[in-house]
Amino acid sequence: DAGVIQSPRHEVTEMGQEVTLRCKPISGHDYLFWYRQTMMRGLELLIYFNNNVPIDDSGMPEDRFSAKMPNASFSTLKIQPSEPRDSAVYFCASSLAGTGGSEQFFGPGTRLTVL
Amino acid sequence: GQQVMQIPQYQHVQEGEDFTTYCNSSTTLSNIQWYKQRPGGHPVFLIQLVKSGEVKKQKRLTFQFGEAKKNSSLHITATQTTDVGTYFCAGRLTDLSGGSYIPTFGRGTSLIVHP
Numbered sequence: 001d002a003g004v005i006q007s008p009r010h011e012v013t014e015m016g017q018e019v020t021l022r023c024k025p026i027s028g029h030d031y032l033f034w035y036r037q038t039m040m041r042g043l044e045l046l047i048y049f050n051n052n053v054p055i056d057d058s059g060m061p062e063d064r065f066s067a068k069m070p071n072a073s074f075s076t077l078k079i080q081p082s083e084p085r086d087s088a089v090y091f092c093a094s095s096l097a098g099t100g101g102s103e104q105f106f107g108p109g110t111r112l113t114v115l
Numbered sequence: 116g117q118q119v120m121q122i123p124q125y126q127h128v129q130e131g132e133d134f135t136t137y138c139n140s141s142t143t144l145s146n147i148q149w150y151k152q153r154p155g156g157h158p159v160f161l162i163q164l165v166k167s168g169e170v171k172k173q174k175r176l177t178f179q180f181g182e183a184k185k186n187s188s189l190h191i192t193a194t195q196t197t198d199v200g201t202y203f204c205a206g207r208l209t210d211l212s213g214g215s216y217i218p219t220f221g222r223g224t225s226l227i228v229h230p
Contacts, residue, residue: 033217042220042221042222043158043220043222043223045217045219056217091157091158093158103148104148104150104158104160104205104218106158107157108156108157
């Protein structure tokens, strides 16, 4: 298995533009997580899905952020409009059993810079 | 919300010295996981502890879970430059029904090893 795949790896955009981050979880995993990592706030859980259904989006910072999982092999995190404070590394992770103690497999991350 | 506290935030050591990072929760954890993130990389799962008082070893790394299942530690003996990175703990709470919530990550401890 190729592991969790994220695209793009790097994104530079201007304030006000729409940004879409993509994630392909490991095949067969039923949980998918989106995290944001910054020096100031560390690793923050934004939202997670179980069997494609959003379970907890309390970590999503604002209405500008939205996430979807249309099928078991694909998820997107969208920021519209983007702001400079959204600059961070965004990780997607998947696991087999979110509540059973299974490890999370992280993707390589997308480094987002909003100018 | 519930937090998992991790200290110290940074640790500088000379190569060959030992290193320890601590993780604490105000509530009982069903299990705790440890991850390592190399500079520029993504978190990678190291180990999971489940039982009260559990101790596990991986070569020079020793992981402990407290008797009350509220704290954990990671100890590295005789650090090497390859140990450089940020070490995260991720604790899972236990809800009233006995299930486990999604893990909460600590802020991480960044280890800097000077040759």
